[in-house]
Amino acid sequence: MSVIRTAGLTRRFGGVTALEDLTLELPRAGVIGLVGPNGSGKSTLIRMLLGLISPTSGTAEVLDEPISAPGRYLDRVGALVENPAFVPGLSARANLMSLARLRGLPPSRVDEVLRTVGLTGRDTEPVKRFSLGMKQRLGIAAALLPDPELLILDEPTNGLDPSGIVEIRGLLADLARAGRTVIVSSHLLAEIETVCDFLVVVRFGRLVYSGPVTDLLARTGQRIEIAAEHPQDTSSLHALLSADGWQVEQVSEGRLSVAADERRGAELNRSAARGGITLRSMTPVRGSLEEIFLEMTGSSDQDLTAARAAAAERKAS
């Protein structure tokens, strides 16, 4: 059972191809991450799924209904697309009430979603006085109004403080546990890695990866960092392991990194012992989603440059 199916979905704006021949199938229930550099086609895809723009070619289905007939499924879909947009002079409650009326929902639903996102008590304030984080919560509340089977959130944690991020993460997990499907588009790859079960990576409008996050993480070259009991043995250990066919790199003084799955730890230990060297420590190191993403997309836009710098910093520390 899939929540979204696309076949050869393509969208061109003049001479620019925003999305090209996208074919994918997303599973029902769970949290799905949609990632890609700026301009990779994420927003175009989301807008097409919501019936806001039509494809140049190809087909897609949402909740088993074609995107050419969004009226058949949008009452079961909630979405936050790009920045949350509201009438600034109206209160949070009035903004939500106008959307509830548009969807034909009872006013009690507004109270429920305000409670869910923690805005009860601030609901009579004009939205223009809200911080970015509060606007974000209001945007999520608007998306939750129809009690959706499918929730599409574009950068949902944008502007939220750490406790807000944890709350939203919990909310997404709760929704997924309740059998809903949540699609989260984000640049915060650590966030995606934490909450998502399934991942879609796009770059320059093309699909780079679609599958479980665990499968993607398992694809990465896992490493084991080792240190000899006596630091002066490090170069001998390097030579010994290399001669045994291991791929070895020196990562810092006294520490070596060996390309190996943690299940080969005992074998690595025996290789060192055969040369008469005792290991003081062995630490399995797995590639992060951020590193994999950078490897897969290899782009150089500002977000990625910042992400790369952050990843390098974390590695160094």
Added chain:
Amino acid sequence: MINAVRSELLRTRRKGIVLGWSGLTVLFTVMINMVMAQVVGSSSTGPTAGPGVSFPTLGQWQAADGITAGLSSAAGMYGVVALSFWAIVTAGDYSSGLIRLTASAQPDRVRLLLGKAGALALWTAAVTTVALVADLVIAPVAAQSADIDVSAWGRDIVPTLAGAWFNLFATLLVWGVIGLALALVTRSAAVSISVGVGYVLVVEAVVTAALDAIADWTPGATLGALARGGTADIPYGTALALGALYTLLGLGVALTVFRRRDITD
């Protein structure tokens, strides 16, 4: 569609729109009546009309239905204001990004747009009432200040007021629909208002000066005649029919553009 109208009414119930639109309407009503009292009171042949404004003769103002002459005289100005507010509300949805939310909450775009038009028509009716009430308060004061005999004003007051209200409402509705269509085509309130004001003040005057044959068909002339309940050149029935035609054309353009265009804002 009722849901779409109720939703839009709630969204447009904000100070900037309610006070701005009503305030400008009251201001123009006061202004036109005071100017009329000074200009019409001192001339028996009737002063020259300007772009968007036409003055009655002294005799017309003193007639039983003269109490509402200010409304028909300023109909062009009220019309530009109506066009502007319809355009601001419509184009504002694009500039704020609100259109993404509303279009995904109500994917039937015809229903969504007709809901917006319905709500704006209700606001237009409210503003028409404000204009009428303001005129009823100001016109006698203005006439008195110029020593004009208005003893005939009390006769047939109900049909006079009802007719003036309907004619002004119909006129503003057509201007509003033109604003709606312009806003959907340009997706910019500023451009829509510029086009509307530019048309009323410049384009129509130039076009009718160059092509006399179409002078009785142009929106400005037609809507001016509709507001006055018909003129010698454009009878009331013709003005009503042309007004209806412009409304249908405007709605047709608006619906076609809104249904077919992608929402990329």
